[in-house]
Each structure stands twice: as structure tokens, then as C-alpha cells.
Amino acid sequence: MRIALMPSMAWTIIAIAISSPLAAHPRTDPEPAPHHCSLSAREVVERFIPLFYEQRDARTAFTRWVHPDYIQHNPNAASGRDAAIAFLQPFFDANPQLRYTVHRVIASDGLVAVQNEARFSSDAPPNAVVDIFRVEKCQIVEHWDVVQPVPNEAKNDNGMF
Numbered sequence: 001m002r003i004a005l006m007p008s009m010a011w012t013i014i015a016i017a018i019s020s021p022l023a024a025h026p027r028t029d030p031e032p033a034p035h036h037c038s039l040s041a042r043e044v045v046e047r048f049i050p051l052f053y054e055q056r057d058a059r060t061a062f063t064r065w066v067h068p069d070y071i072q073h074n075p076n077a078a079s080g081r082d083a084a085i086a087f088l089q090p091f092f093d094a095n096p097q098l099r100y101t102v103h104r105v106i107a108s109d110g111l112v113a114v115q116n117e118a119r120f121s122s123d124a125p126p127n128a129v130v131d132i133f134r135v136e137k138c139q140i141v142e143h144w145d146v147v148q149p150v151p152n153e154a155k156n157d158n159g160m161f
Contacts, residue, residue, distance in 0.1 A: 037138030042107035044135045045114065053100040053116075056092035059085050067139040074145055097121045100129075103161040110135055117150075117161060126150045128160045 039047075044065055052061035062070075062085050072079045077087070092098065101117045111134055118127045127147050134142035150160050 039138050040107065041110045041112050041133075041135035042105060044138050044140065045107070045112040045133050046105065048140060049102060049114070056096075056098070058088035058092060062088075065138075065140055067136075067141045070140065071142040073143060095120070115161070118147075125152075 037044075048061050048065040051057050051064065055061075062081050066081045066084070068081045070079060070081045070084065072084070077084070097120065099119045099122075102114060103117060104115045106113045106115075111132060114131045114133070116129050116131070118129050119125075127149055129148075130146045132144040133140045148160075154160075
């Protein structure tokens with residue numbers, strides 16, 4: 001189920017990250033993924049996660065792990081690696097309070113699903129997010145996402161995570 005978000009918010013909810021302080025991870029120069037890479041799809045996404053959402057370094061994450069012809073299925077976002085970098089890096093820089101927490105990663109047959117919790121600030125209500133990535137030859141080539149607000153009350157005590 002998609003929720004109505006401002007276009008800039010919808011793009012940010014491609015979330016797949018682990019929440020932690022910026023100082024814990026210094027930025028690195030972009031290095032493309034090796035051409036003859038033997039990493040699994042899950043390993044590729046697990047390397048993408050800390051760069052993108054912990055460090056909020058869209059430029060390095062996308063340059064290193066995303067194919068230039070990246071296909072985006074979120075209707076509020078353009079396809080292509082350069083389009084993603086051009087939007088996301090300024091957004092992350094302008095919103096240092098944005099936090100993501102990965103709760104699970106599931107992988108099968110070149111697809112990786114990441115369930116995470118997104119908060120735009122410490123007092124903001126969370127959103128439950130599932131990102132699905134298709135990986136080929138050690139690069140993310142396609143992305144889908146599903147976003148749902150976490151309700152204040154539920155008919156069960158199970159929680160969304």
C-alpha cells in the first residue's frame with residue numbers, strides 16, 4: 001500500500017538503512033563495484049545500506065553499487081543513477097535528522113527485500129518501509145518500495161517490525 005507523501009518525502013522512503021551517528025562512518029571516495037564480482041545480491045545490498053542511509057552518502061552508494069541505467073518504480077522518482085544522486089544527496093544534506101533502522105533483509109534469486117523503519121525526526125511518527133532491489137552482476141539495477149505509516153493503535157500486540 002502506498003501512502004500519500006510530498007514528492008520529496010516519497011523519494012526518501014526508498015529506505016534500506018541502519019541508524020547510527022554520522023561520525024561513526026567517515027565518507028570514502030566512490031569506487032565502482034568490481035567488474036568481475038562474486039558477491040551475492042544480498043551482499044551487494046548489505047554493502048549499499050551503510051553508505052546510503054547510515055552515512056547519507058548517496059553519491060558514493062549509487063556510484064559504487066547502482067547501475068547507471070537503474071530502473072525506479074516509485075512514481076515520484078526518476079529512473080537513472082544520476083537522477084537519484086542529484087535528488088538524494090542534497091536532500092540528505094538538508095535533513096540530517098532523518099533516521100532509518102533496518103529490521104530484516106531477505107534475499108532470493110537476485111531480489112533483496114529490506115524491511116525498515118523511517119523517521120524524519122526523533123519525535124516524528126515512523127513509517128514501515130519495504131524496499132525491493134533487483135541485483136545483477138554486483139549492481140542494483142531496479143527498485144520498488146512500499147510505505148505504510150505505523151499507526152498509534154493496533155488490534156494486536158505484534159508490532160510492525
